[in-house]
Amino acid sequence: MQTKDTYEWGEGVYTLLSWFKKDKVKNARVLVAGAGALGNEVVKNLALFGIGHIYVVDFDRIEISNLTRSVLFREEDAYNHAYKADIVAKRAMEINPQIKVTPIVGNLFSEVGFGLYKSVDVVIGCLDSRIARYLLNRLSMRAGKTWIDGSIENMTGVVRVYTPGTSCYECGLSREEFNHIMLRTGCADVVRMQGSAGRVATTPISASIIGAMQVQEAMKIIHLEEEEPVPFKTLQGKMLRYEGMTNSFNLYKFASWKSTCPAHEQWDSVVKGEGLSAKQTVNDVLFRLRDILNVQGVEINMRNNKFVDKIISDRPEKEFDVRIPESRLEEHIGENTELRKLSYKTLFHKSFIENIDDTFPYKEMTLQQIGIPLFDIIQVSTEKGQFYVELSGDACLFN
Known part of the structure; x- marks a missing residue:
């Protein structure tokens, strides 16, 4: 009979998967930017997989409107005006006491040390603004890290995976989109534009599906080996679109990498x-x-x-x-x-x-x-x- 002191999370379950490497998962470090509907689903799934250390970044507080699609929030959290990152971290460690989840109540651009970006295996973006994605892309590219972008609206969702040398969010922006970002990033309050505002018209089903796909991609990235073949394909350089209205999934090539893009600057030789x-x-x-x-x-x-x-x-x-x-x-x-x-x-x-x-x-x-x-x-x-x-x-x- 297993006891609290002898059992190991996922033993006899995930270890039956041919591709699953227990030590890799146990030692993995994942940064999650945004703790709204998508962030809830992503962190919940990372906890269920047993990812060793999860970092959750969000400056926002919980509102009643968040409760309809955020599995880790409770009514009392909204009444207490609790920080999203704090509650997500607390509830994830209740799901799996064998992992560590560190909340960072702050901004991903100015209040998260770049050393943390360099130290993680993969970054997952659960954001709801173009400016926030632009900033997260800059930091991830600078750190040389793959980041997995998720977005949801109504019954639709999209997952994109950006990897240095293959695809870049900034490279895929239109001139109009880029000019809009440049205009907004000149404002003093740009660093407040990074979290989930809780006002997107969507459903918990969209959040569940897209958050699950993001974590599935993160698990693949964590298991990638430079010289070893793997039994799966990633979404690196691709876009997956889910359309709930028609029950369809579509996969598109979505790789844009321009040699002159300033976002490709990498800080090596630290x-x-x-x-x-x-x-x-x-x-x-x-x-x-x-x-x-x-x-x-x-x-x-x-x-x-x-x-x-x-x-x-x-x-x-x-x-x-x-x-x-x-x-x-x-x-x-x-x-x-x-x-x-x-x-x-x-x-x-x-x-x-x-x-x-x-x-x-x-x-x-x-x-x-x-x-x-x-x-x-x-x-x-x-x-x-x-x-x-x-x-x-x-x-x-x-x-």
Whole structure:
């Protein structure tokens, strides 16, 4: 008789599958972006398969409208205004106590360290906006990771798999779609546009089917071997479309890879910054970077999340000290009574700092405070060239 201490998840079930490799699954790491209807289904299925570590990213809270198609949410979660990521993680570990699910209540672009993207086996996108997909594609391509995109509406659903060297979301955008994204990404609130808003007209059946297909593809990606044949085909470079109205599945070739696309930039040859952490002050990190890289001068580029020193209003002409990362600007304005009133009738001009060096006036602030997340990989310019340095001191927080 098996007991709580002796049984292993999936033993005698998944191990009967000829292609299933227990150790690969147990040690797999999967990042799920979005914890709405699709995210619920995806995380539930990953938990049932026994994926060792799942990371769930979403900044949104649960609403009553989410309950009709989100299997892991309860009425009390909506009344408590609980965060989607927290509840999804909690319920997934109730399904399978032998896995670990880490919730990240934040934005996939500015509040998830790039070291985490580099460390996972596959990324699954459960998002509902073009801008969010654009951002997730950029990060996944930069990390050299395959990402699996899912979308649902009414009784229809689509799954696409994007893999570096084969297919890229940005390459497949029309000029009109790309221009629309560029217009919107110029706004200060772009980093808030990444989660499931819970307002898409769809059904739980669509979410179940598409979420299941996404996880099936993730399992295939996890089991791929460079030199070993596999008994399955993936959707890499393809699009699967499900149409519930007519009970049809259609498969299309959907591979677009343009050599000039800026999204194909990859951050390779990452330097391990042992002992470096986003919890340390700017002053300490600048000092340690000089030692680690054996250089005289260092400059940290804030390309993902500029540091906003001040904002200036047009009418009345007034200057406000903010000293926050750009990703928090919308929230800051909303919480400040004077700024909130002004935001309805005036323009704000930002005074921001994009490169952090010894001239930075707030060196006692931590990297987190200026907008660099835990376990990030920072771009550092020196007299010897450019380096990508991992904040390796934070890696233990995501194991």
